Amino acid sequence: MQLGINLGYWGAGMDADNLAVAKEADRLGYAVCWAAEAYGSDAATVLTWVAAQTERIDVGSAIFQIPARQPAMTAMTAATLDSLSGGRFRLGLGVSGPQVSEGWYGVKFDKPLARTREYVEIIRKAMTRERLSYEGTHWTLPLPGGPGKPLKLTVHPEREHIPLYIAAIGPKNLEQTGEIADGALLIFPSADHLEDTAIKHLRAGRERAGLTMDGFDVCPTLPLALGEDKDVPALADMFRPYTALYVGGMGSRKQNFYNQLAQRMGYEKEAAEIQDKYLAGDKEGAAAAIPQQLIDQTTLLGSVDRIADRMKAYAAAGVTTLTLAPAGFTLDDRIASLRAGTDALERAGLA
Numbered sequence: 001m002q003l004g005i006n007l008g009y010w011g012a013g014m015d016a017d018n019l020a021v022a023k024e025a026d027r028l029g030y031a032v033c034w035a036a037e038a039y040g041s042d043a044a045t046v047l048t049w050v051a052a053q054t055e056r057i058d059v060g061s062a063i064f065q066i067p068a069r070q071p072a073m074t075a076m077t078a079a080t081l082d083s084l085s086g087g088r089f090r091l092g093l094g095v096s097g098p099q100v101s102e103g104w105y106g107v108k109f110d111k112p113l114a115r116t117r118e119y120v121e122i123i124r125k126a127m128t129r130e131r132l133s134y135e136g137t138h139w140t141l142p143l144p145g146g147p148g149k150p151l152k153l154t155v156h157p158e159r160e161h162i163p164l165y166i167a168a169i170g171p172k173n174l175e176q177t178g179e180i181a182d183g184a185l186l187i188f189p190s191a192d193h194l195e196d197t198a199i200k201h202l203r204a205g206r207e208r209a210g211l212t213m214d215g216f217d218v219c220p221t222l223p224l225a226l227g228e229d230k231d232v233p234a235l236a237d238m239f240r241p242y243t244a245l246y247v248g249g250m251g252s253r254k255q256n257f258y259n260q261l262a263q264r265m266g267y268e269k270e271a272a273e274i275q276d277k278y279l280a281g282d283k284e285g286a287a288a289a290i291p292q293q294l295i296d297q298t299t300l301l302g303s304v305d306r307i308a309d310r311m312k313a314y315a316a317a318g319v320t321t322l323t324l325a326p327a328g329f330t331l332d333d334r335i336a337s338l339r340a341g342t343d344a345l346e347r348a349g350l351a
Helices: 015-028 043-052 071-084 098-103 112-127 171-180 194-208 229-237 240-249 257-264 268-279 283-288 292-297 304-317 331-347
Strands: 002-009 032-036 058-061 089-094 164-167 183-187 217-226 300-302 321-326
Touching: 002 015, 002 217, 002 331, 015 032, 015 043, 015 331, 032 043, 032 089, 032 321, 043 058, 043 071, 071 089, 071 112, 089 112, 089 183, 112 164, 112 171, 164 171, 171 183, 171 194, 183 194, 194 217, 194 257, 194 304, 217 304, 217 331, 229 292, 229 300, 240 257, 240 268, 240 283, 240 292, 257 268, 268 283, 300 304, 304 321, 304 331, 321 331
Parallel strands: 002 032, 002 321, 032 058, 058 089, 089 164, 164 183, 183 217, 217 300, 217 321
Antiparallel strands: none
16 A cells, blocks of 8 residues: 655645645655645646655646636646656546535536546547547537637657546445546545445446456545544544534535535434534534544544554555645644654555
């Protein structure tokens, strides 16, 4: 099992620290550094900045938002980043959510699976550097009856095949991801529930495409907080606002993928209470309503030995790249957490 690092959103006040974290992850031998985007900084610029100041670590988008870019533009960006980084780019895609898609980009959030499938097909075709023509429900290239003609990508990527990941949560999206992508980006993963909430759906998609799970990258992100085992409850409290935001307030009441995931993990009653309080404006109450077990199951908390045991469980569940989001109040804290990740991987016998 490999390790990755997730820098999250750029522009949150820790930008200089984030670059230092990325450089240390590169030095420690982490496999990939991911960056996110929502409606602030874009991931492509951040990844270019990181790639220019690192040597070995891959850089990946987690995610490029599908409603933000035309698929041909995403292919151009991927080819450019792969070329500039010397073949170190990983393309992560996701549909985002209805509030961002419609509120920020003005793109109707409908038929996300069909849109994703067409988007990936266009990117794959563009990256082959053949002349691009496509006829689908959501995109037609070139537009009929006009001056457009099939064009081909002029940039030569470093590699013929750039790894393509999809951020997936729901069963149908996971199945399609297994079918059409090279990897899955997962969030709030519990090793105890991963087979039922993710792996079996990914496997079904692979089988539909005539493939196995061999070579498919299962890549969840887990926050990590280093401390003594007796302090695990206090460490878990650090992530209450984060978990409350996603389970309680991300998306609408009817379309909250993270709330639905918590329900599939057995927290139906708790997920409803968290959402009710969060949407009513009681964010502190929502955070307090989160069971400690839910946080502990979806993070890495405690000593290096405890984290190593959890890493063994994730590897046994089918995780191939474990992406860490090291927490800490200072840069030194985050670096210590980063180093603890590699120590734990070695103690687990997974390095």
